[in-house]
Amino acid sequence: MGLSISVGPLGVPEAEVLRRGLAAVGVGWREPGGVGQGFSAGFPYSYLGKLRRVYVLHRVGEPVTGARQVDAERFADELALVEDETYMFDSHLLCHSDCEGYYVPLDLVDPLFLSEESEVPGGGMVGSSGALLGELQGFAGAIGVRLTADGVLGAAESARLAALPADDPFEPEVFAWHQLYQACRASLAGGWTVAFG
Numbered sequence: 001m002g003l004s005i006s007v008g009p010l011g012v013p014e015a016e017v018l019r020r021g022l023a024a025v026g027v028g029w030r031e032p033g034g035v036g037q038g039f040s041a042g043f044p045y046s047y048l049g050k051l052r053r054v055y056v057l058h059r060v061g062e063p064v065t066g067a068r069q070v071d072a073e074r075f076a077d078e079l080a081l082v083e084d085e086t087y088m089f090d091s092h093l094l095c096h097s098d099c100e101g102y103y104v105p106l107d108l109v110d111p112l113f114l115s116e117e118s119e120v121p122g123g124g125m126v127g128s129s130g131a132l133l134g135e136l137q138g139f140a141g142a143i144g145v146r147l148t149a150d151g152v153l154g155a156a157e158s159a160r161l162a163a164l165p166a167d168d169p170f171e172p173e174v175f176a177w178h179q180l181y182q183a184c185r186a187s188l189a190g191g192w193t194v195a196f197g
Helices: 012-023 045-059 072-086 129-143 155-162 171-190
Strands: 002-007 039-044 101-104 125-128 194-196
Touching: 002 045, 002 171, 012 101, 012 125, 039 045, 039 171, 045 072, 045 129, 045 171, 101 129, 101 171, 125 129, 129 171, 155 171, 171 194
Parallel strands: 101 125
Antiparallel strands: 002 039, 002 194, 101 194
């Protein structure tokens, strides 16, 4: 089992549940009409946890190492640090369900926490695809991703990431980073949500 990520039109009932949930907290959003360029990807759930770990290590100024490079005890300690940082409630990467929910192409400073009554998947946590993209860009260099000066992933670098050897120390983190980066770019370009499922 793994996490599937898609960017494209939601089903009518899902889009309406999300629209109503956002409207209840004063956020206006509606899916764009027509057909846009979508995106779909997936990876093991553990990859997302490993990506969050390196994000937090970078965020708090600790040396960033791949999860494969540390022993089980250190890994557990660092996951406790991820939990602590999650309770700051300000990160779009951290404050989101591991297996369902949405990132919307809106400017949100912090993630939204919608009520249980909203019935929005993922416990009502909704992030911003633009803010998530900014977080990904912020720690890309720490895992060996080379962005242009304006924070863009060039075609050659994207191809390098796609062909990263399976035994690379940062392979799980880079793979998840690359997929989420592409999903955020597609979301912002087309106006669609990034949906976890």
